[in-house]
Amino acid sequence: MEVEVVSVRLPVEASHILMFAxxxxxxxxxxxxxxxxxxxxxxxxxxPPTFTAAAAHFDPDHAMRxxxxxxxxxxxxxxxxxxxxxxxGEGGTGLHxxxxxxxxxxxxxxxxxxxxxxxxxxxxxxxxxxxxxxFHELISDFYSQDGELVLVARAVVVRTERPVTQD
Amino acid sequence: xxxxxxxxxxxxxxxxxxVDDLTRTQxxxxxxxxxDYNPLHSDEIFATQVAGYPTIFAHGMLTMGMAGHMLxxxxxxxxxxxxxxxxxxxxWPGDRLTATATVQELVVDEQVVSLAVVVHNQDVREVFxxxxxxxVDP
Numbered sequence: 001m002e003v004e005v006v007s008v009r010l011p012v013e014a015s016h017i018l019m020f021a022x023x024x025x026x027x028x029x030x031x032x033x034x035x036x037x038x039x040x041x042x043x044x045x046x047x048p049p050t051f052t053a054a055a056a057h058f059d060p061d062h063a064m065r066x067x068x069x070x071x072x073x074x075x076x077x078x079x080x081x082x083x084x085x086x087x088x089g090e091g092g093t094g095l096h097x098x099x100x101x102x103x104x105x106x107x108x109x110x111x112x113x114x115x116x117x118x119x120x121x122x123x124x125x126x127x128x129x130x131x132x133x134x135f136h137e138l139i140s141d142f143y144s145q146d147g148e149l150v151l152v153a154r155a156v157v158v159r160t161e162r163p164v165t166q167d
Numbered sequence: 168x169x170x171x172x173x174x175x176x177x178x179x180x181x182x183x184x185x186v187d188d189l190t191r192t193q194x195x196x197x198x199x200x201x202x203d204y205n206p207l208h209s210d211e212i213f214a215t216q217v218a219g220y221p222t223i224f225a226h227g228m229l230t231m232g233m234a235g236h237m238l239x240x241x242x243x244x245x246x247x248x249x250x251x252x253x254x255x256x257x258x259w260p261g262d263r264l265t266a267t268a269t270v271q272e273l274v275v276d277e278q279v280v281s282l283a284v285v286v287h288n289q290d291v292r293e294v295f296x297x298x299x300x301x302x303v304d305p
Contacts, residue, residue, distance in 0.1 A: 023201070025236060074204075097253060099251060101251060102249050
């Protein structure tokens with residue numbers, strides 16, 4: 001059963017596209033040079049293909065962003081700020097296993113998208129290195145300010161029993 | 168320049184080094200741009216002492232984003248229809264990654280090219296394997 005879990009508003013801004021493109025090492029002027037972009041086929045600055053990953057900034061409940069006034073998972077005075085965290089060797093981790101995108105039109109500065117996130121399938125398996133694996137799908141439909149479906153993102157996340165490293 | 172169907176052959180491929188020596192700073196830069204501050208990707212003490220990894224490692228989405236750079240250089244900005252794949256192994260600081268797109272199919276009527284997309288590290292180990300489709304000119 002697919003249940004809508006959360007709705008997130010994602011404003012697409014030129015400076016954010018610039019920073020995202022720098023972070024992925026892509027110097028294409030389509031991501032920052034408005035006069036150049038105006039002469040291109042798409043006619044304006046657009047966002048890189050994986051830009052909606054940055055919707056994490058706008059998700060009020062995103063678990064992997066420090067929240068003001070709350071203990072944080074990462075290190076400070078101690079290796080983790082969370083007392084409920086299992087210690088070394090005892091627990092596995094949630095890892096991003098797959099990501100899939102369908103593009104209906106490019107995203108442009110000025111777009112204000114609404115991401116509707118819903119749970120997809122869940123399944124389990126036994127991994128050679130990581131022990132029991134629990135998979136789940138998270139599907140995000142991104143709608144424009146005009147209510148048009150512009151992008152669909154589907155993530156598969158796996159929770160492992162033990163930490164995983166290559167070989 | 169967008170691709171032209173007439174110039175494409177099944178089996179043709181394009182490769183690019185998408186990062187030569189991945190730095191911890193670039194991983195931090197991606198954390199800031201994407202909003203994914205999972206300490207596994209930036210906090211050496213957490214990654215080693217709490218989570219049990221040898222060091223921090225890159226977001227899968229950084230690898231996919233860098234692969235997207237190769238793809239949009241190849242097919243043209245705004246031309247992708249789909250892009251997806253699996254994260255097959257972790258990417259570590261110091262890694263050199265090469266992304267390759269190989270033409271799988273040409274859908275002449277719809278002017279669409281279907282590509283296999285893989286990213287290898289310096290040990291020729293696949294770290295990402297997937298696909299993309301894109302609109303091409305006649």
